[in-house]
Amino acid sequence: MYIAITRQHLGDNYHGSASDFIKYLEKENEGKxxxxxxxxxxxxxxxxxxxxxxxxxxxxxxxxxKRDPKFYSIMVSPSQAELxxxxxxxxxxxxxxxxxMKTYAAxxxxxxxxxxxxxxxxxxxxxxxxxxxxxxxVKENQPxxxxxxxxxxxxxxIKQGREHGDIGKLKEKIQALELEAPHKQHGKxxxxxxxxxxxxxxxxxxxxxxxxxxxxxxxxxxxxxxxETTLNGEKVKQGFDRDKFYRASEKTFDRQFGYRRNFVETYxxxxxxxxxxxxxxxxxxxxxxxxxxxAKQLLFKAGVHVPSIPTNKAQLAYKAMMQLKKGIGKAMExxxxxx
Numbered sequence: 001m002y003i004a005i006t007r008q009h010l011g012d013n014y015h016g017s018a019s020d021f022i023k024y025l026e027k028e029n030e031g032k033x034x035x036x037x038x039x040x041x042x043x044x045x046x047x048x049x050x051x052x053x054x055x056x057x058x059x060x061x062x063x064x065x066k067r068d069p070k071f072y073s074i075m076v077s078p079s080q081a082e083l084x085x086x087x088x089x090x091x092x093x094x095x096x097x098x099x100x101m102k103t104y105a106a107x108x109x110x111x112x113x114x115x116x117x118x119x120x121x122x123x124x125x126x127x128x129x130x131x132x133x134x135x136x137x138v139k140e141n142q143p144x145x146x147x148x149x150x151x152x153x154x155x156x157x158i159k160q161g162r163e164h165g166d167i168g169k170l171k172e173k174i175q176a177l178e179l180e181a182p183h184k185q186h187g188k189x190x191x192x193x194x195x196x197x198x199x200x201x202x203x204x205x206x207x208x209x210x211x212x213x214x215x216x217x218x219x220x221x222x223x224x225x226x227x228e229t230t231l232n233g234e235k236v237k238q239g240f241d242r243d244k245f246y247r248a249s250e251k252t253f254d255r256q257f258g259y260r261r262n263f264v265e266t267y268x269x270x271x272x273x274x275x276x277x278x279x280x281x282x283x284x285x286x287x288x289x290x291x292x293x294x295a296k297q298l299l300f301k302a303g304v305h306v307p308s309i310p311t312n313k314a315q316l317a318y319k320a321m322m323q324l325k326k327g328i329g330k331a332m333e334x335x336x337x338x339x
Contacts, residue, residue, distance in 0.1 A: 001250045001265075002077040005220050005242070008069035016070050018057040018206060022050050025124050025204050040122040043098055053122045057206060060120055062214045072220055074205040076100065077129075078253075081298070083199035085259050090125050090201065092257065097123050097203050099252050104207070107245040108218055109238050119218065120208035129200040130193050137183035137190040144181045144189065148174050220245075243271075263287055264295045 008021070029037040040048040061070045076097065078086075086092045101116050101123075108114040131138050151174050157163040158170075181189040185197055211218050220240040246267045254261055263269050263283065272280040284295060 001079065001082060001253055002075075003246060003249055004075045004077075006073045006075070007221050008071050008073075010067065010069065016058070016061065016064075016066060017054065018071055019054050021071075021073065021206060022054050025126075025206075026050055028126055028128060038125050038127075040124050041094055041097075042122050043101060043116055043119075046094075048122060053206065056120065057122070057208050060208045060210045060212075060214045062210060064209065064217075068209070069219075069221070070209055072207050072209065074104070074207060076203040076205065076249075078202065079265065080198055080301075081265070082253065082259060083201055086257050088199040088201055090127075093125060093201055093203060094123075096253055096256060097205065099256060100249050101205070103248045103252055104220075104245060107220075107241045107248070109241065110216075114211075114218065118211045118213075118216075120210070120212045121205055123203055123205040125201060125203055127201050129196045129202060131190055131196060133192055135190075138192055141181050141183050141190055144177050145191065148177050151177075243267075262291060262294050262298055264298050 008016075008018075010016070039046070040050065040053050042048065057071050064070060078093070098116075101119060101121060105114045105116040105119050133139070151170050154163060154165065155167055155170050158165045158167055178189050183190045185194065188194075207218075207220075209217055209219050218240075220242065250261065250265075250267055253259060269280060269283070272283060284292070287295060
């Protein structure tokens with residue numbers, strides 16, 4: 001499960017409306033008949049239209065300056081294994097989102113408990129994901145892409161009379177290069193913007209920075225992570241606990257759908273890899289044999305070359321460990337392993 005929280009992006013003019021973000025989320029509905037379109041939902045309602053989402057988020061900004069983000073987006077991206085486990089069922093994903101938002105509310109520390117009833121949010125299911133420049137397949141195809149682009153520019157110059165050459169032969173070279181690309185999908189070279197195959201369902205959530213009463217701020221931003229303050233003579237936590245939210249979110253999925261999560265799929269493993277690679281590999285080394293094999297299979301499917309998981313501490317050489325860390329880290333960034 002890959003979950004990311006992002007603040008509203010504000011340009012130089014500090015345009016505060018949610019309209020641009022909602023327009024982006026409507027991209028999969030373009031060209032579809034009304035009955036085929038995917039509408040928004042919240043904790044208690046389905047089939048909410050985009051205009052209502054914009055109106056309610058834009059109206060819920062009391063006492064926020066023009067430089068303050070008015071909303072945050074949460075992207076919930078289950079892994080292929082998680083989607084397969086629930087049969088890529090859109091209704092189950094919506095059920096999970098509603099449980100997830102209970103966890104989101106509970107991750108705030110205020111003078112009183114925050115519940116999901118106080119959170120103004122709308123969510124939308126998307127069924128497609130596309131390759132980006134960050135994906136391993138795109139990066140490894142890039143040398144071929146550069147050569148093809150150079151040939152295409154040469155063909156254009158010949159057509160415009162700036163160069164001389166045989167366009168036919170240049171096109172044959174391009175076709176040969178396309179065949180050489182290391183990563184293809186349905187026979188075509190993988191490029192940025194190409195839709196990924198397999199189950200790709202994920203959820204986008206837009207959540208207001210203010211609570212439903214438009215009087216209290218509920219910000220999950222990095223500046224508002226948990227800290228301590230003194231209230232009525234006692235030290236209390238305040239802010240938003242991202243670690244608690246991420247850990248609880250995957251536990252919610254596992255409990256709700258009976259999913260058995262391998263070590264390399266966990267948020268805990270991702271944290272270890274970032275902060276203490278040696279401890280990460282030591283934990284990997286200590287897994288039972290069957291779980292270690294599953295871990296290796298998950299890494300292999302994510303495109304991480306693992307000749308063999310170390311069988312003893314002596315094999316955890318620094319250089320080899322850091323090379324493997326780099327590969328796993330890239331797979332995590334692209335959501336391939338699904339942490």
